[in-house]
Amino acid sequence: MKLIDFFSKQNKNFDKNISLYVCGPTVYNSPHIGNMRPIIIFDIFNRVASLSSKVTFVHNITDVDDKIINRSIELGLTEKEVSEKYEKEYMKLLSSLNILKPTYMPRVTEHIDGMIDFISVLINKGFAYENNGSVYFEISKLSSYGKQSGINLEKLIKITNSENKKNPKDFSLWKKTKIGIKWSSPWGDGRPGWHTECAYFVQKIFGNNGIDIHGGGIDLKFPHHINEIAQYESYTNSKMSKVWFYVGHLTIDLIKMSKSKKNFISAKDFIKEHGGNTLRMIMISTNIQKPINLNDDVITNSKNIIFKIKNSLTKALVEFSTESKRNILVSTPTNSFVNSLKNNLDFGKAMTILLQQIKELNSETEIIKKGKIVEKIIANLSLLGFVFEINYNSVKIKLKKAKESNNFKLLDELKKEIIK
Ligand SMILES: [Zn+2]
Structure with missing residues (x-):
């Protein structure tokens, strides 16, 4: 450090x-x-x-x-x-x-x-x-x-x-x-x-x-x-x-x-x-x-970043539920992310790495890889002290069923549950 x-x-x-x-x-x-x-x-x-x-x-x-x-x-x-x-x-x-x-x-x-x-x-x-x-x-x-x-x-x-x-x-x-x-x-x-x-x-x-x-x-x-x-x-x-x-x-x-x-x-x-x-x-x-x-723009920008992260994680997890039976596991933070923080708490660099991972997640098509990126992002967010309630493991079966039966109303409700 x-x-x-x-x-x-x-x-x-x-x-x-x-x-x-x-x-x-x-x-x-x-x-x-x-x-x-x-x-x-x-x-x-x-x-x-x-x-x-x-x-x-x-x-x-x-x-x-x-x-x-x-x-x-x-x-x-x-x-x-x-x-x-x-x-x-x-x-x-x-x-x-x-x-x-x-x-x-x-x-x-x-x-x-x-x-x-x-x-x-x-x-x-x-x-x-x-x-x-x-x-x-x-x-x-x-x-x-x-x-x-x-x-x-x-x-x-x-x-x-x-x-x-x-x-x-x-x-x-x-x-x-x-x-x-x-x-x-x-x-x-x-x-x-x-x-x-x-x-x-x-x-x-x-x-x-x-x-x-x-x-x-x-x-x-x-x-x-x-x-x-x-x-x-x-x-x-x-x-x-x-x-x-x-x-x-x-x-x-x-x-x-x-x-x-x-x-x-x-x-x-x-x-x-x-x-x-x-x-x-x-x-x-x-x-x-x-x-x-501090002004309204600063507050809105911060809220937007959090929204963007949650939205990408939710979308990825909905897809993950349809083809994978695996739970989302506890992972360790990404090395480059940790190293940037170990260097004088370089938040700028750490956030660049995190937002890059969000981009990767959005464009990743392979289900198993998606799950792994999600786990890394969650570990990185938690190292920064953010609190997100991840309920994916308990709703994944319901999610899969809702998606298969095209029950969009239920799907929308479940999406809100995945990560809070
Ligand atoms: Zn003092």
């Missing part, structure tokens, strides 16, 4: 054991479809890499945050009630999008003690300091701060005034809080800062030698990932991840989909109206790092 590192632009190869961390959701409201792009992409990565490697995939749940606290005040619920409600919704979305469950999905609130220890180590090593009940990371103590990214942080760092910070660019590891849920710590009541949880989970779960791939939405690059790297490197003296792999965002009328801009489509509503396969097809129809500009 080969992936290019966003920062160094170098290709890295991975085999046997792959460690993967993808920043998870802050569970304070219903996700929009743009929020689901990284997890769909990394789900496909997980499926492809798992063909030949053991993948340990961690996807955290941020269940404490200002947004959750504000939402709980707004709804008159506890933070736990808010986070549980939206975590449930997120998990439901994962299953309706046919996303394989990551190996671990740790919740921040279940690791507060561990994070306090982690922050204490950073203080003891001289990279962090406490002032007036809050703890900050002192970026001037880490000479490599932000270097890996190669981006000009000076332009990006927002100077937030806090009289407790030595340098306005320092960032919070522990926040003293008066409002909302808090935990006691050696520095007083408060809660951990957002950038700490991922650095902590990577260290806790994978240890001190870093991971293979760290992924997320492109907006997380700074400050979130740069600040994760700073903490992990200070704690372990080693690199956090060999590859940083980013997924572009979704735009509507070229404006980034976001809650604050109120131009979002909720994932739940989209799936209800267009189906999970349509959303998956949209996500793989564009270069991973580039934004997807």
